[in-house]
Ligand code: ASP
């Protein structure tokens with residue numbers, strides 16, 4: 001059995017959906033689970049809608065209309081006018097409208113998960129409808145009935161035991177009846193024991209594919225991208241990039257953790273556990289080899305790899321009375337970060353202050369307010385975190401040059417720099 005994951009870019013328009021169908025047609029003689037993301041930038045659009053809804057803004061209807069127009073535009077190109085998909089998608093949007101009619105009842109994160117994950121429901125329904133048109137036999141499954149999570153919304157934690165039972169019951173029995181079957185399901189979302197929707201964190205569809213592969217003991221996972229594999233740097237930010245053909249699980253975890261956007265950092269661990277190889281391939285050139293990530297890869301990733309993470313905030317925390325920041329402060333501080341669901345990208349301490357670099361996020365304001373009850377907090381925004389794996393002085397010089405460095409760390413394999421972004425930092429103090 002294989003597990004394929006198609007991301008937002010691979011289903012961003014009608015032509016892309018046709019292309020996915022043509023790739024799947026090549027794999028009808030083997031059991032296959034296909035995990036799909038929301039179409040194009042739909043998740044961002046739903047995030048905007050949710051924010052507007054939560055702030056009781058006036059633009060909910062117009063934001064929702066944009067999401068509708070985008071999806072119905074794709075449907076129009078793929079299906080005849082009287083096709084039942086129109087009604088099916090219409091009904092999914094009615095669910096959103098109902099949600100918008102009421103006041104938000106739950107927390108910000110709870111309401112987010114009930115709304116934002118619908119992008120994946122829409123995309124998989126459209127793809128399933130199109131596969132039916134193309135006579136590609138398959139079964140649409142709701143990931144909320146397969147992946148059980150706790151109720152830490154927006155960063156839900158998988159209950160492996162219950163998910164294992166659910167998947168084996170539902171997916172397992174489907175493949176018993178259809179040995180070369182095809183399952184279409186959603187990335188990113190799961191369900192709680194109370195039947196609410198949850199999400200696994202932004203870009204979490206890769207992780208969904210890895211979870212299903214691990215539970216079903218798949219032979220391999222393929223992540224289909226608009227690039228030919230994993231590169232030593234994101235071509236959006238760097239010139240002269242090279243493709244990495246073989247990457248070990250360990251190196252892949254490091255690269256993903258430091259922010260390489262090709263795979264979600266949590267993806268590798270479940271695959272490593274069951275020793276399932278992961279391919280990253282291009283949906284535009286499906287016959288090319290791509291990159292292979294597995295246990296015994298002869299790492300050719302010893303070439304320097306560059307990872308660029310923009311929109312970073314560097315927060316410095318110090319005791320008001322210039323007391324040392326000691327262990328019990330640190331444990332307080334870490335606890336607050338964990339409670340607010342803010343992950344730390346890099347940290348460093350001096351005698352009187354503790355600095356952390358984090359992604360810009362709407363959760364930061366509350367966190368900083370909490371920290372300020374005990375500590376003096378200052379921060380810089382609009383910074384970039386550059387990580388160089390397998391660095392040498394020359395690449396550092398090329399990359400950093402005269403940029404102002406806010407924080408710097410070097411270990412044997414990795415050098416990391418927080419620098420001002422091209423547009424220059426907007427510095428704020430509190
Ligand atoms: N659609 C979700 C996101 O954009 C999940 C994913 O694509 O991996 O974050």
Ligand code: MG
Pocket residue numbers: 007008037203205
């Ligand atoms: Mg994605």
